[in-house]
Amino acid sequence: MITRRDLLLSVPASVAGARLLHAQQPTFRVGAQNVPVYVTVTDANKRLVPGLEQGDFEIYDEKTKAPITIFDNQIQPVTVAVMLDSSGSMTMNLELLKQAAEQFVIRLLPEDRGRIGYFNDKIAFLSDFSNDRDMLIASIKDMQFGNPTRLFDSVLFSLDELKNVEGRKVILEFTDGADTASRSGLGEVLRRAREEEVMIYGIGLQSVMMGMRTKPDSALRKMAEETGGGYFELKDTDDLGPTFTRVAQELHSQYLLGFEPQTDGKVHKIDVRVTRPGLVARGRRSYQAPKS
Structure with a gap:
């Protein structure tokens, strides 16, 4: 019998069996009267x-313990947008980044859907949302360089x-530097992510430019x-593949909790x-309460 732990720790060669298990599980839906966490x-x-x-969990809403109205420890399907920094500082590491992104796509399950995109001075999506892993992997090869960075x-x-x-x-966001050209800011990103209930993962790579080590934008951690x-903040490109793999493992091992919001x-x-x-x-740190 395939257990949840087997599924989480499976290597690509054994994903087919885990996929069959996942395909048999119903999609869990959260009603509008609950805040999903x-x-x-x-x-x-x-x-x-x-x-x-x-019983192993507690949720506090503004420091007041809230009754947990929904709990599910099964794998929940996910729709994920993968956005990759392809600005000039990534010139020497772009192929490694592509390979790492492939490791993430390989680990998507049948009910998951992904979409690949890149950003520099331009922002482009290379695919539609799809569960076709071969198509998603092929689309990664079409990334282009540019400057500056619109994180x-x-x-x-x-x-x-x-x-x-x-x-x-x-949203899975990768960058090796600071935002240098966006027309919007962190506040707008956080507001919309909160209201639209979107989880953001960040992978930041420290890089060396003109002999100096640079760090990814600190806002990535905040998001x-x-x-x-x-x-995840990396100092070595060798960690790219394992880190993208870790994100896929986390997404397939999270617990769904829900509680009734204030109004x-x-x-x-x-x-x-x-x-x-x-x-x-x-888990998420805030929610936008509806108004009665």
Whole structure:
């Protein structure tokens, strides 16, 4: 029998069996009367923790404990926009980035849908949302270079593309530098991600330009932390493949919790906790309450 842990730790050669299991699972839908919170749980060694139950979690809405009205520990299908920085600083590393993105696509499950895009001074999508892994991998090869870097705009373009998508929505954003040319800012990104309930993952690569080491835009971490996604900052391109693989593993091992929102029309802070000692829970930090 294939277990949840088997599925999470499977290598590409064994994905077919895991895919069959996933295809038999129903899609879970969250009603408008609940706030969905997708939660990643790790232990002290950063390993993903499966097998938890509803009683292992607590949710606090503005420091007041909220009853958990929805709980599901099965794999939830995801629609993900993968946006890759192809600005001039990535010239020497673009092929490695393409290979890493392929590792992520390979690990998408049959009910998942992905879309590949890139950004520099331009923002372009190389595919439609699809579960055709071969097509998505082929599209990665069409990335083009450019300058400068429109990080925030690329997130907003992705939000536009996800706006009419039903179900769980994720943006996976990669960059090796700071935003230098966006027409929008971090505040607008966070507002829309909160209101449209989109999780953002960030992968940042430190790079060397003219003998100096540069860091990815600090806003990338902020976007990930506020929306419940993970943030990974890399010093070595050798870590690109394993990190893109880790993101896929996390997306297929998260818990779905839900609670009834307040109805005051305000932005509310959320704190998700796991009660078992030694474990850490990560989820979105806020939601936009409806107004009664």
